Amino acid sequence: MADTTAFDVVIAGAGPAGSMAAHRLARAGRSVLMLDRLRPASPRLGETLPGAARRLLVREGLGGLFADDRHHAPVTGGLVVWGDDRPVASDVLRDPYGPGLRLDRARFDSSLRKASLAAGADWSRTDVGDVEQCADGWIVYRDTGSAVRARTIIDATGRSARLLRRLGQSRRRGVPLVALYQMARPENNAAMERTLIEAMPDGWLYAGKVGDGRWAIGYHTRPDNAARLRACDAERAAILARAPHLSACLGALTWEGPVLSRDARSLAAKAACGPGWFAVGDAALAFDPIAGQGLFNALRTGLAAAEAILVGGTEGPSAYAEEVERVTSVYAQRRQALYQAETRWSGQPFWQAQCQTIADRKSHRSSLSEQGYRI
Ligand SMILES: Cc1cc2nc3c(=O)[nH]c(=O)nc-3n(C[C@H](O)[C@H](O)[C@H](O)COP(=O)(O)OP(=O)(O)OC[C@H]3O[C@@H](n4cnc5c(N)ncnc54)[C@H](O)[C@@H]3O)c2cc1C
Structure with a gap:
């Protein structure tokens, strides 16, 4: 049964991307609900928040997170x-x-989540199950079977991209x-x-x-x-x-x-948004850690999707889709150039595989498996 309360936006996932989107939307007066299972999954060790991400947080009035x-x-x-x-x-x-x-990631994520609650967002600890389109938006199901209604949904579930997969949206997978x-x-x-x-x-x-x-x-x-x-x-x-x-x-x-x-590995959604839905953070584009930009991307796309929702119409989503597509393309080029710059072991399977373009991946995979490598 769907809860009769309809939120302007329901966000699946309250990591950096989801919390950032919730913070901006709640500050603009939208009703926002974040759903996150907060399972004590494997902790994230030694992740670095780049200086540019700190500046973005300060601009959003979140500099106090590091007091x-x-x-x-x-x-x-x-x-x-x-x-x-x-x-x-x-x-x-x-x-x-x-x-x-x-960062101490658990602490950072929790501070950001608390800041979005202080801005007026709601949240519920739950596993997001399914999602279904209805006349005036969406019904998002919790794993318990209960459900909430939303005019717009945001997938901020990280690499698992739970909602994108339920919507049948595909992703490009890196090596x-x-x-x-x-x-x-x-x-x-x-x-x-x-x-x-x-x-x-x-x-x-x-x-x-x-x-x-x-x-x-x-x-x-x-x-x-x-x-x-x-x-x-x-x-x-x-x-x-x-x-x-x-x-x-x-x-x-x-x-x-x-x-x-x-x-x-890198993962990129073929579409970062569609009618009434957005993907942010790793759900939209997950970087190889060599880039060191995953957290910046999570915060930036969370913010950009919120801005697109506030602009509305087709203009907001188009601008968002273009931004994610541009970042995806620049990232793919820079990542490939970086791996190609390491030539000392260019004959080794690891470096051969990482230097490939998507086009030549298929044939290379079969040649490596013929040599006995499990790729
Ligand atoms: C090995 C490694 C090292 C990295 N090092 C760095 C680094 O040094 N610097 C950097 O900037 N980035 C780094 N990254 C990238 C960074 O971890 C991610 O880009 C960032 O966490 C993405 O944030 P997010 O909010 O999109 O997703 P996440 O942080 O993954 O948050 C997703 C949230 O969704 C919730 N969720 C998922 N599925 C469901 C569901 N079905 N129901 C309810 N809730 C759900 C989860 O509980 C979680 O809270 C690294 C990544 C890896 C793999």
Whole structure:
């Protein structure tokens, strides 16, 4: 049975993208309901909020989210070893957007959600099941069977894109990529505020200090490789110990806690909006983590979709669709150029696969599987 209350907008997912959209819409006086299961899923380790995203939050009156920064760690620059054996250092002093923050994601998401509730949005803890079109909009079903009505719906469910899939909307899928993450205590330079990115023969690694002083270490590789390494601590530790710059910088690592595995491939919705519906954040476009722009994109698309709803008509949605399409195309070009810039292991399956265009992926997949690789 559908609840008789009809909301202007129902948002499935209250992560950064959903909360940002809710905040803007509620401030503009629209009735908004966020539905999120808030399942204690696998935590997100060591994600960096870029300086540009902080500026966007400040512009939305959300600068207070970082009033108490103890739980997030400042990121003052990077060391990148990619395409060459020598590391290239970058410094936020040269970045017009200023320093980033390595987030405690649960805390960040919760602060943003609370800010959208303070702006007047409602929320309910529930798993979103199905969605159905009706005469005056939509009926969104909770997994309990109860339902709510909405004039407009927003899919902010992240990579799972729950509503898009229920609406039969397809997505372009990038080359398979899996990230294995674990926390560690380094022997040296534990207080360093730089991010280290290092390309390796069968993947690339990421290392960054989090708020509690430990380091999040991520290894991004082929799915079959990730499955094997996740199951074998010794082999995983041995591979990371062979990363020359990680070892030189941090010394021996003492591993702590579970090894988390996350899908990290690119995903792009073929359409980011349609009549009465919008997809935002990862549901619209999920980046390869090498881009470091997922959170900015989540906040920006949340905001842009809210603005499109406020403009209304066909003008708002068209502008939104164009913006997402433009970002998707620039991202695809830059990502490919980045992977192609690493030529030291261009004959290795990982780098061959990541350098492909969508067009030549199919034939390459079959050639790799003939060689015995499970891609
Ligand atoms: C390995 C890895 C490292 C990354 N590192 C960075 C980084 O350093 N910097 C950066 O900017 N980005 C990074 N990202 C990207 C970043 O995590 C995402 O872009 C960002 O979380 C997207 O926000 P979102 O709100 O779209 O989705 P999410 O954060 O995934 O939020 C989706 C919400 O929807 C809810 N939900 C899902 N399905 C349902 C359902 N059926 N019913 C109810 N609720 C539901 C979930 O509970 C969740 O709260 C990384 C990604 C990966 C995979």
